[in-house]
Amino acid sequence: MSLNVALQYALSGLTTTQAQLQVLSGNIANAQTPGYSRETLPQTSTPATTGGAGVVTGAIQRVTDKILQASVLQQTSTAGTASTLDDYLKQVQTLIGQVDAGNTIGDAFNSFASAMQTLATTPQDPMAQQGAVNAAQQLAQNLNSLSSGIQSVRQSADSQIATDVGTLNGALDTIGQLNQQISGLQALGQPTATLEDQRDQAVAQVAQLVGISTYSRPDGTLEVLTAQGKTLVDGSIVQHFSYTQAGTVTAATPLSALTVDGIDVTSETTSGEIGGLLQMRDTALPDLTAEVNQFANNLFNVAATPGLQTTNSGLGATNDANHIFAGVNIAAGVDNAATIQVNPDLLTNPALLDTGVGGPDPSIAQTLSSNLQGTATFAAAGTLPATTTSLNSYVGQIIGSAASAASAATSNAQDQSALLTQMQSQYTSETGVNLDSELSTLIIYQNAYSASARVISTIQSMYDALMNISTS
Numbered sequence: 045m046s047l048n049v050a051l052q053y054a055l056s057g058l059t060t061t062q063a064q065l066q067v068l069s070g071n072i073a074n075a076q077t078p079g080y081s082r083e084t085l086p087q088t089s090t091p092a093t094t095g096g097a098g099v100v101t102g103a104i105q106r107v108t109d110k111i112l113q114a115s116v117l118q119q120t121s122t123a124g125t126a127s128t129l130d131d132y133l134k135q136v137q138t139l140i141g142q143v144d145a146g147n148t149i150g151d152a153f154n155s156f157a158s159a160m161q162t163l164a165t166t167p168q169d170p171m172a173q174q175g176a177v178n179a180a181q182q183l184a185q186n187l188n189s190l191s192s193g194i195q196s197v198r199q200s201a202d203s204q205i206a207t208d209v210g211t212l213n214g215a216l217d218t219i220g221q222l223n224q225q226i227s228g229l230q231a232l233g234q235p236t237a238t239l240e241d242q243r244d245q246a247v248a249q250v251a252q253l254v255g256i257s258t259y260s261r262p263d264g265t266l267e268v269l270t271a272q273g274k275t276l277v278d279g280s281i282v283q284h285f286s287y288t289q290a291g292t293v294t295a296a297t298p299l300s301a302l303t304v305d306g307i308d309v310t311s312e313t314t315s316g317e318i319g320g321l322l323q324m325r326d327t328a329l330p331d332l333t334a335e336v337n338q339f340a341n342n343l344f345n346v347a348a349t350p351g352l353q354t355t356n357s358g359l360g361a362t363n364d365a366n367h368i369f370a371g372v373n374i375a376a377g378v379d380n381a382a383t384i385q386v387n388p389d390l391l392t393n394p395a396l397l398d399t400g401v402g403g404p405d406p407s408i409a410q411t412l413s414s415n416l417q418g419t420a421t422f423a424a425a426g427t428l429p430a431t432t433t434s435l436n437s438y439v440g441q442i443i444g445s446a447a448s449a450a451s452a453a454t455s456n457a458q459d460q461s462a463l464l465t466q467m468q469s470q471y472t473s474e475t476g477v478n479l480d481s482e483l484s485t486l487i488i489y490q491n492a493y494s495a496s497a498r499v500i501s502t503i504q505s506m507y508d509a510l511m512n513i514s515t516s
Contacts, residue, residue, distance in 0.1 A: 054503065056098025057496035060087050061489050063101050068486045072479065079245045081106040081475045083237050104235035107475045110260070113244075116467050120248060121255040121271075121315040123460040128320030129328075130450075130457035132197060136332065137450040139193040140443055149339070150439040152186040155179050157416045157436070163397060164413040167406040173394040176409075180347070180368055181386045187340055191295075191382035194333055199293035201325040205302070206289035208318050212253045213284045216268070216276055218246040223265040224280040230264035240264075250276075255315035272312045274304055285309075295333050295379035299325060328449070331426030333379050335442045338428075340380040342420040343435060344369045349411040351400050354389040368412065 067085045074080040086102040141148035159179035163172040222243040226236045243266060250256055255271035268277040276283050288300040302310045302322065310326075313319050347368040356365040360383060361373035370387040372380040390396055397412075398404050422438055424430040427445055431438070 053098040054496050054499040056090075056100065058493065058500065060099040060101050061493040061496060065486065065489050065493065067104060068489065072483070072486070079241050079248075081108055081237065081241055081244075082478075083107070103233055104237050106237035106240060108240075109471065109474045112467070112471050112474060114258070116464070116471050117247065117251040117256065117258070119460070119464045119467050120251040121319070123457075123464040124252045124317040125315050125320040125323075126453070126457040126460040128317045129323065130453040132201060132320070132324045133328070133446075133450040133453045135197050135200075136194070136329070136446055139190060139197070140446045148439075148443050149183070149186050149190055149336075150436065150443055152179075152183040153343075153435060153439055156183045157413070160409065160413040160416055163409040164406075167398040167409040168404060170395065173397050176397060177386060177390050177394040181391070183343075184369060184385045187336065187381040187384055190336060191333070191379055194329055194336070195293050195295060195379075195382075198325055198329045199290070201321045201329070202290050202293060202299055205318055205321045205325070206287050208253050208321070209285045209287040209302070212250060212318070213282075215246045215249040215253075216282045216284065219243055219250070219266065219268060219277045220280045220282040222246065223277065226264040227279070236264060251316065253316045253318050254313055255319065270304070270309065270312070271315060272309075274307070274309060276304070295330070295382065332442075332446065333381075334425040335428055335445075336381045337377065337379055338422050338425040339435065339439055339442065340372065340384050341374055341377075342422060342438070344372045344374065344380070344384065346415040346418065346420055346435065347412060349408055349415070351405055351408045351411065353396050353399060353401065354387040357388050359383070359385065359388075 063085055067083050071082055083104050083106050085104050087099050088102070089099050141151070156176075156179040159172075159176040163169070163176045166172050222239050226239050226243070229236045229239070247256070247258060247266070247268065250268065256276070257269050257271065257273075259267045259269075261267060265279045266277070267275065267279075269275050274283075283305045286303045286306075290297055290299050293299070301308045302313055302318070310322060313322055344362070344364070344367060348366050350366055352366045352368070354365060354367060356363045357370040359371040360380075361375065361377070364370040364372070364387055367387060368390060369384050371383040371385045373383075374380070377383070393399075397409055398406065400408060416435065419432050419434050420438075421432050422428070422430060428438075428441055433441075
């Protein structure tokens with residue numbers, strides 16, 4: 045081997061080792077950087093016999109695991125759905141109240157039924173009459189408040205969807221922009237590891253909001269699709285989501301569809317945070333409204349008797365003469381709990397609870413009390429099947445169903461979060477920086493650098509010796 049070839053080997057070794065040390069230093073410096081993937085620098089020997097001399101390096105690459113990464117993205121969407129449902133069902137649980145806590149609509153109904161029982165015993169007692177009207181008014185107000193609270197939570201979900209869609213579109217734009225930069229650099233043989241890490245973080249943000257799948261292309265770009273196969277990002281071309289936030293939300297308010305490129309994807313968006321919000325907006329909360337509406341309808345129907353001399357108030361579509369309550373539309377009302385109230389005649393004159401056509405009539409209070417304790421026919425509503433049962437039993441089913449749903453959501457959210465953490469840890473252990481390993485490799489390359497420098501120094505000495513021989 046000539047001294048020139050030996051020098052080329054030593055110089056290439058020095059250059060390659062210096063480049064490796066720079067990569068290792070970057071890995072060590074970014075060991076705690078979120079989303080950072082360990083970088084490597086491929087190197088290839090080029091023997092003199094093939095026209096080369098030493099070692100050459102390629103472009104910096106990053107360590108990744110496509111299969112595990114896809115699993116993490118899927119679990120990110122699943123955990124996003126679970127966390128959202130847990131959060132919103134807890135809000136619903138707070139609205140309805142805890143079983144046996146004394147603050148539910150069931151407790152308000154029992155107070156009203158108890159007041160009517162007391163009145164049935166002493167129908168001419170003005171205090172008992174006023175107590176029954178007050179209890180009825182409290183029950184109606186509780187139903188009004190519950191209805192308003194349900195729609196407030198629904199409006200919150202609607203607002204959050206609009207916010208999330210803005211965030212989602214921003215992340216998709218970022219992926220498209222990074223795709224363009226990565227493909228351009230890759231075509232020039234330049235490193236793209238840092239940009240790919242940034243793209244992965246944008247993809248994770250998208251997965252948090254909606255379920256997606258991704259495919260890598262030879263030019264370095266990443267195609268992003270919905271879980272059902274609708275293309276969201278193709279190279280630098282991005283398809284945006286569209287959503288229009290509503291103003292004030294009631295049970296009858298038509299709410300916006302979620303679209304991509306003009307195509308309605310509302311029903312197929314079932315995972316990610318937006319999927320969870322849509323489930324609350326379109327299913328869980330309307331189901332609860334339907335159940336409470338059934339209770340309000342039957343409360344209106346049973347709290348009535350021909351002997352009660354209340355007149356039609358005109359507050360609702362349904363004639364409420366001879367009823368304790370008013371302000372409902374039995375035939376077409378989708379949320380009578382929002383409008384139910386005590387018949388104004390009773391508010392003005394509670395003595396009507398004991399005043400018949402011909403004077404005092406104790407049968408009025410007795411009939412009303414008996415009706416409240418009896419059974420009623422409930423149509424299928426929400427998650428509850430059609431049934432014939434008492435008002436007290438039915439409202440207990442509403443409360444119990446909500447409590448069970450909230451408990452199950454909390455348990456599921458904890459399980460899905462734990463699984464996501466486990467999968468993320470596994471992915472990080474595969475692709476992240478192990479400081480012990482990097483430091484050990486750093487020492488190896490530091491020694492290699494010193495060795496290459498020593499070879500160069502030795503060759504320089506040999507050249508000097510040859511030059512001295514030629515001049516002597």
